[in-house]
Amino acid sequence: MLELPPSLQNWFDARGWHVHPHQRAMLERANAPALLLIAPTGGGKTLAGFLPTLSELAQAPRGGLHTLHVSPLKALAADIRRNLNLPIEEAGLPIRVEDRTGDTPASRKRRQRADPPHILLTTPESLALLTSYEDAPRMFAGLQRVIVDEIHALAESKRGDQLMLALARLNALCPGLRRVGLSATVEDPRAVASLLARHPDPCEIILADPGPDPDISMLQTEAAPPWSGGGAAHAIPAVLEQVKKHKTTLIFHNTRAQAEIFFHKLWLANDDSLPIGIHHGSLDRAQRERVEAAMVAGQLRAIVCTGSLDLGIDWGDVDLVIQVGAPKNVKRLVQRIGRANHRYNAPSKALLVPANRFEVVECLAALEAVRAHDLDGEPRGPGPRDVLCQHILIAACSGPFEAGDLYDEMRSAGPYADLTREEFDDCLTFCATGGYALRAYDQWQRLKQREDGLWQLRDPRSAVRIRQNIGTIQDTDTLKVRWRGRGGAPLGEVEEGFAASLTAGDTFLIGGQIVRYEGLRELVVQVSKDPGRKPKIATFNGTKFATSTQLSQRILRMFQSGDWSGLPAHTAQWLELQQKVSRLPQPGRLLIETFPHDGRQQMVVYGFAGRNAQQTLGLILTKRMEEMGLAPMGFVSTDYATLIWGLDAVGDPAGLFDLGALEAGLEGWLAGNAVMKRTFRASATIAGLIERQLGGQRKTGRQATMSSDILYDTLLRYDPDHLLMRITRAEAMRGLVDFSRVREMCARVGDRIDHVRLTRISPLSAPLFLEPGRVPVNGLADERILEEEVTRLLNESGLAGIDGA
Template sequence: MSTLPEQFNQWFNARGWSLRDYQAEMLQRAQTGQATLLIAPTGAGKTLSGFLPSLIDLQNVDSEYLHTLYISPLKALTQDIYRNLMAPIEQMSLPVRVETRTGDTPSHKRQRQRKRPPHILLTTPESLMLMLSYADAPQIFGKLKTVIIDEVHSLIGNKRGDFTTLALARLRYLSPHYLRVGLSATVAEPELVANWLGPTGEPVSLLQVEDTAKPNISILTSAQRMPFGGFMAKYAIGDIYQAIVNAGTTLVFVNTRAQAELLFQLLWSENSQVLPIALYHGSLSKEQRRKTEAMMASGQLRAIVTTSALELGIDWGDVDLVIQVGAPKGVSRLLQRIGRANHRLDEASEALLVPANRFEALECEAAISAIGAGERDGATVQSGALDIIPQFIINCLCSRAAAPEEIYRQILDAFPYQGLRDAEFTHLWQFSVDGGYALKAYERYQRLQPLDDGTFKPASQRVVQRHRQNIGTIVEAGKLKVKRIRRGNQGKIIGEVEEYFAQQLTPGDTFLFAGEMLRFEAIRDMQLHARPDKGKEPKIPSYVGGQLPLSTYLADGVRALLNTPQQWQNLPAQVQEWLSLQQAFSVIPSADNILIEQFPYRQAFYSLYYTFEGRKANQTLGMLITRRMEKLGLKPLSFSVTDYGLSICALKPLDEAHIDSLFQPDILGDELEDWMLNAPMLKRSFRQVAIVSGLTEQRYHSTRKTMKQVTFSTDLIYDTLRQYEPDHILLKVARDDAERELLDLRRLADMLIRFVGKTQFKDLPKVSPMAIPIVLDVRSEQVKGAGEQALLDQATLYAEAEAMLDDIRALLSDD
């Protein structure tokens, strides 16, 4: 085991700390050049463990090269790490220069960093890839010793993670012997992540620290009636506020930015003690977010209502309580959020879960059981996204000319791309050169030109500029800056909303944003101008992609809970009664079959499919089943989905024979193909692929295309390729993305195969208790109307749900 140098030992002692065994092990591994994935609970000192070898190595060195690179998935996290890292450096007077490099870094500072890099640079994947595109990248990164990748779990199984592994592969080409260190608190499959983190065939070693303090988690017990549907938990606002009053400092997590805005308003309407409560989400301006971060760090706030923007790594040691409003959707995600409380080792975090409705109460209890058993869930590693490859090719060649074989070898070094076939790479390379067969006639797609020595370089400086302004995999919906006007047309930017929301507004409309009521005036120069107002019935901005999917593991947990009645006693009394009524009136969905209920309702027949497979899979299943129902003459009218099930309304009823025909894996054949070819989703998926691959761009110079302009352009290209080059590599990528991201086809196919011939059909006289939340579901991401009206609608649905339940009670009492 390694020991600390005396200077560091004194610093530890002054704080009453001692070097922990795993920290000593991290030092030892760094000294022997052993790459490591450190998995340790929040508050265990992961970040210091990652940086300690670098600080010790740099204590007596006054060098001019970049020694350590820290990669974070969040800009806010780089600022937080910078603040925490500077404390020991300043207190020990170490000659170590630390700087951040993100999209917010001023251009003069970026230029200086290239000429004189700091010893430690804190950055994001996108900013790193931009730096790698410069001609001086070999000089900047050539002597790199260590790369620290924080919150590794958040990069697994998504395009941004694939993008990051390619950046790591490029760094290895420039500095072959640098050391990789991964940090994470929540990892479901450590060995798989260790493989992902290392170069192909060279997994990093694992170091896991046992969590000695299990969090204290409880479900809110409220005297108010818990609704059947809805997403805001308005019934519990008084209870949430009282929990904030009783705690010192509280983080209140919700799942979407629309929910954050609404909940913030509801809490302030309850805030009789005028406690300092703030709002934080990714669409607020950088200045507003920094102000909130600073106030929180200095102890000026009692609570923050926030989204996933604050669930990663931010180190605020005095957070006393985490409240999760709404279903957690995943065990690891919930644990990550809970870890924000009591950011200290050996102290249990305190958390309160507030289900918005009765199904969510089941999900909360299943998550608590999983955490108690030490279980985790999370995304799994999959093959790397192919649309990133052209971007990576151009990025490498912007730095210096290279041959295709040289770039191909670097790509294969990234673990998600180890299976990339030579033929696939050739197609992607040719697309990068000239767009391929159907597009090569257009000058716009002539991006690379060959040189006499067999290498290639960008065809023009314009190609380089276009590429650098559009680096990354995060395809944003078209957004408008929100300018808060005070006098005349003077004001300040407070954040941004998406174009489609702005297009719904007419002058005089009010909406909630940044925690206040604003009145819309006009859109000028890609800015939405609005003034503070006290109007009623505000609209709530909602954001594309804001929904969190229900994890497969947690879905299985809900099924298991339903089939273990002895565990129902842990649930709120209202939920226990609801399940007992379901058991008496129909049946509880089983773990080994799919319950399908049917009942007459509002001059039609409703069928309920309890799948527990998440919204995306249920949405796809609804599309396919209704198409087959049309062929069977059942005249389907509509369907609605939740994470837990699918409800279909039709003019004609089902029978057992229909069930056998509808719930079959072959529904993924003709019905799926017909639907996908005619649905707009392939074009939507292609638009994302076109932007990531560089086929089109969102930004060029100081202008930014509207999403309408981007869509018009990519739709034309899509139609051209479909007609003239139907086997184009990007069409295949778009199809694969649609099946995975939009349709969740793998999950749906697994379910259909698992339950083929295993359905239980119940023909009921009335809607069942468990069907009520699904039939009356209000989708959180569809709140595009008046905010107050949305809450009134929920109250109406609540009354209707209670009436339904009263009917069931009456039927059961008659029996």
């Protein structure tokens, strides 16, 4: 059993600290092949992960890389380096700690490969790149431990799949390598432990004392939330009052555009000139770092932010977290709450601010879930094969490999434990030739098999291009935004599509400032300052969260119970009126309302399947209605419902919900749709078919889109069963259109459909008519409306009875 050395024990004693039980347990089980520690935010879990490393190096100093720390954020790596150096320096330990991310200078990266530190802090992308070099065996020689911090944030994405493949490669280079996972929010510890395990060795789970429950409630506002929208402008005065009462407040938003809008309105209402900042991923790095430094120094009273501040960074003296808008996911909410009172056994304080009337219900459901410790999470399928293709190319960059050995290595990674040899060979063939339809093109002839059976790069020079394109993060195409006439100082970035919509003189928000668009020069959006005008809003890239299945089910159970005592009076009365006029949705049943409004027939489907799935439902239901001659005209979707309007009333909607017909309709719609092309582009980029970086220069979004669209159309016509086409279909069904939740809804509901025919709008459907993002359906309805208009004009003109009219 590993003991805490005197130098570290003295450091603890000097600070008046005691080693927590879970930190002691990490020392006691330091030699386990794999450990997963689940400890509350502020519980010292990062130090717990490093204590065995510090103890081993203190007792037996040595050179070379001992421990690798992998985290989701570059800023998290830099923050941990600062915090880790404190005990190292004060305890006088001969340990060198460095970080290696995309922000690390190239000169330091070269030195790290030649002379690695004892502890290296990095990200999944940088680790994958390190394993691609020929000298990787020398750099990682002697590596003892890998710590995966905030593992929950990686376990649910392709970055996690990429990381687990990189760990399998490290294990092949360093047999006996120990793995450690750290997290505060894991809904299924066994599933994450299985992901982290070094098969066939198990992963042990250490559960720390969860500490006191958070102090969390809904913010009371004088004005009721609006019926729709996500800005929460009604809460600005109440939020400012809370900021005044606390030292530092983090104000979280679900999207970057919402954060910009809220910051702008908050600043206009900030009559006391409180120091308030904004932080999100589309801002220039220098501006983010200035805000971070001001937070650590305690110079800001509030920071309006997004997921860029979600994870375990200790941002100064934060004593309140405000979540604006429904959290959509309980696990994410718990993570954000943990940013406040970042100390062990100190309750975090948080307030929820619903942006609209329905979000009041969701916020109450989320509060109840947090109090019940009921975290949510969607089950993940097997590891995606586009990531596997990238890993094959990474392996080839590091040197010749034997296919059987690489296959066995990949199967030792949790996400690929069930990978068949046929699936592996399919990916290997693609990496070698591009596949059947592309094998005649030299640019995709990347691997060749030698006479001794080993595989290697056909052209060693291609390793540089492969390394330039390593990664699974597929950012929306963005353009830099810079001041014009101010030395070109950077402000951040906006999406290409948004930039293309601008004309000279247009204004928009970025970094909390209103700027005036002056023009586009060398793919840079040039702006000048333009205060006081009403801005457009930049359509920032970033995740559009969908409400989790578990949270949706909790809302349905709340409806069924009829206990709305925790809701404000205005929302409870709204639900009571809905129950009186129609009925409320229930678990295990599907509520559909039909009624006339504004000269059109309306149908509302309360599927509670999340925004992507409800959007998909709107697409395929209107397609089926078109085929049945019902003349739909358009639809709009939220997380909970889809509203469809058209010319004809739907008699019996049950006939629309045959799962086989829905799936067939989706397949037909997807084949030539932009959704599939966008998904193909992402998977083809990850798999290495499309290069975003070429010769150190990044292709524009338009260039990448053109090349990917041509490839997609070619494969669709000549090789529809190509590996990447199969990957694309699977990814589109699982991700962008989220058809799995449509399937889940149909399986849950069966034939239990409650069709309520009404004579007017129901209370629950009213917000849908105010929802933006309406999708028109062009088809039969257009023709009939045209015919009706012609008939009306002929009648009015007196020409209706004339032959030929």
